[in-house]
Amino acid sequence: MMKIRTSREGKVAQIALAGRMEAESREQLQTAGDQLIGEGATHIAVDLSGLTYISSAGIGVLVRLSSLLREKGGEVALCGASGVVLTVLQITRVITLFQMRDDTAGWP
Amino acid sequence: MTPALARFWGLTAGILPVFAFLLALKLLDTFRLVRPRQIAVAVGWGGLAGLAALGLNAGLFEATGPQWYAKFGAPWVEEALKAIWLVVLIRAERVAFLVDAAICGFAVGAGFALVENLAYLEQLLGGGIALWVLRGFGTAVMHGGAAAIVGVVAIGLRRSGRWLAMVAGLAVAIGVHTLWDMGVLTPLAASLTVVLGLPPLFVLIFERSEKALHTWMGQKLNQDVELLEMLTTGNFLETPAGSYLRSLNAFAPEVLGDMVCLLQVSSELSAAAKGERIRQWAGLPVAADSELEAKLRELEFLEKSVGLAGLHALAPILPLSSRDRWELQELQARR
Structure with missing residues (x-):
C-alpha cells in the first residue's frame, strides 16, 4: 500500500511517496502528478525516502511525468532514493533522466 | 445374516x-x-x-x-x-x-x-x-x-x-x-x-520428509533474509548476484529493474510463507498480512513483465524450486 502526500508553492511542487509502489498503485501517482501539472506546477520534487518498493510500472509513471514537465520547460527531481529503490533506478538507467537530490532544499 | x-x-x-x-x-x-x-x-x-x-x-x-x-x-x-x-x-x-x-x-x-x-x-x-x-x-x-x-x-x-x-x-x-x-x-x-x-x-x-522439510525451511529462510538484506542496503549491484544481474544486458533495462523487484517480492513472500508454516506447526493462529494479496498480484505482474526467458536467466540467483512454487500456491490457496 502506498501513501502519497502532495504540496505546491507556485510552480514548484512536492510529492512524497511512502510504502510500496506496486503496479496497481501507479494510478495514484499519475493522478497526483497530473493534478499538480494542471494547477500550474512545472518543477516537481518526488520524495522517495519513504518508499520501499518500486517496479517498472512506477518508474514508467515517473518517466511520463518527467516528459510532460520537460515539454513545459520544467523537470522532475528525485530525492532521498535509497536501498532497493535506488538499485532499481540504477539498473533501469532512468537515473540519468532525473535530477537526483538528497532533499528538496534549495531546489529549483 | x-x-x-x-x-x-x-x-x-x-x-x-x-x-x-x-x-x-x-x-x-x-x-x-x-x-x-x-x-x-x-x-x-x-x-x-x-x-x-x-x-x-x-x-x-x-x-x-x-x-x-x-x-x-x-x-x-x-x-x-x-x-x-x-x-x-x-x-x-x-x-x-x-x-x-x-x-x-x-x-x-x-x-x-x-x-x-x-x-x-x-x-x-x-x-x-x-x-x-x-x-x-x-x-x-x-x-x-x-x-x-x-x-x-x-x-x-x-x-x-x-x-x-x-x-x-x-x-x-x-x-x-x-x-x-x-x-x-x-x-x-x-x-x-x-x-x-x-x-x-x-x-x-x-520421518525422512519431515527432517528434509525442517532443513529446507531453515536454509531457505536464511537465503531469503540474506537476499532481502542485500537488496535493502542498496549495495546489491556490487554483490556477486548483482554483478550477474548486470551482466544480463541483453534484456531491456526496465526488465532488469523488474528482475530486482522479482527477487525482492519473491523473497518477501517466501519468508512470509515460511513464517506461516512455522506458526501452523507450532499450533499458533496464522497472522493476518494485509499486504500479502497485493504482493501476490505484484508477483504475477513481475513474472509477466520479466517473461519466460527472463525467469530462466534469473534462475541462478532466484532459485524458485518446485518447493518454493508449491509454497506460493499454498499461500494463494489459503487466501
Whole structure:
C-alpha cells in the first residue's frame, strides 16, 4: 500500500511517496502528478525516502511525468532514493533522466 | 445374516480400514502439507480412475485373454490411470514433499479400491467373509500403497528429471501390482505383507520428509533474509548476484529493474510463507498480512513483465524450486 502526500508553492511542487509502489498503485501517482501539472506546477520534487518498493510500472509513471514537465520547460527531481529503490533506478538507467537530490532544499 | 447385511459388513471390513489408514497418514502430517479438500479430490479421482479401469479392463480382457491380462495387462492400465492425478499435482507444483505425495497417492488408491471393491463385492463374498477381508482389504491397501509409491518415487528422484522420476515411480508401482496379481504369495501372506509392511514404510518416509522439510525451511529462510538484506542496503549491484544481474544486458533495462523487484517480492513472500508454516506447526493462529494479496498480484505482474526467458536467466540467483512454487500456491490457496 502506498501513501502519497502532495504540496505546491507556485510552480514548484512536492510529492512524497511512502510504502510500496506496486503496479496497481501507479494510478495514484499519475493522478497526483497530473493534478499538480494542471494547477500550474512545472518543477516537481518526488520524495522517495519513504518508499520501499518500486517496479517498472512506477518508474514508467515517473518517466511520463518527467516528459510532460520537460515539454513545459520544467523537470522532475528525485530525492532521498535509497536501498532497493535506488538499485532499481540504477539498473533501469532512468537515473540519468532525473535530477537526483538528497532533499528538496534549495531546489529549483 | 441377510445378503444385504453381509454386503454391508463385507464392504465395511474391506474398505473402512483403508480410510482409517488414510486418516492416520493425515494425522502424521504435522506440517499440514495436505488440506482435507485435496484428499477428497484425490479420492474422487481414484474413484473415476476405478470406473475407467473397469471399462477398459472389460474390453481388454476379451482382446488379450483373461489370465494373461489379469496378471500383466491390468496393472499397467490401473496404475497409469491412478498416476494421472499425481502427475497433474506434481506438474502443477501442488505436491512437493514425500509426505504430501504419499498422502495424495494413497488417497487416489483408496478411491480406486472403493470402486473396485464395490464392483467385485458379489463375486468375492461368494468365497466367504474371510476371503473377502483378505482380498478386499489387502487389495485396497495394495492400491493405496502402489499409488503412494508413484508419488514418493517421483518426488524422491525428481532431481534426476521430473518425467524420468514419474516414469520410475510408475514402473515400481506396476511391478508391485504385477507381483500381487501373479499370486507369488498366498492371499493371506500377501495381505499380511502389505498390511504389516506398509505402515512402518510410511512412518520412515514421513520421518525422512519431515527432517528434509525442517532443513529446507531453515536454509531457505536464511537465503531469503540474506537476499532481502542485500537488496535493502542498496549495495546489491556490487554483490556477486548483482554483478550477474548486470551482466544480463541483453534484456531491456526496465526488465532488469523488474528482475530486482522479482527477487525482492519473491523473497518477501517466501519468508512470509515460511513464517506461516512455522506458526501452523507450532499450533499458533496464522497472522493476518494485509499486504500479502497485493504482493501476490505484484508477483504475477513481475513474472509477466520479466517473461519466460527472463525467469530462466534469473534462475541462478532466484532459485524458485518446485518447493518454493508449491509454497506460493499454498499461500494463494489459503487466501
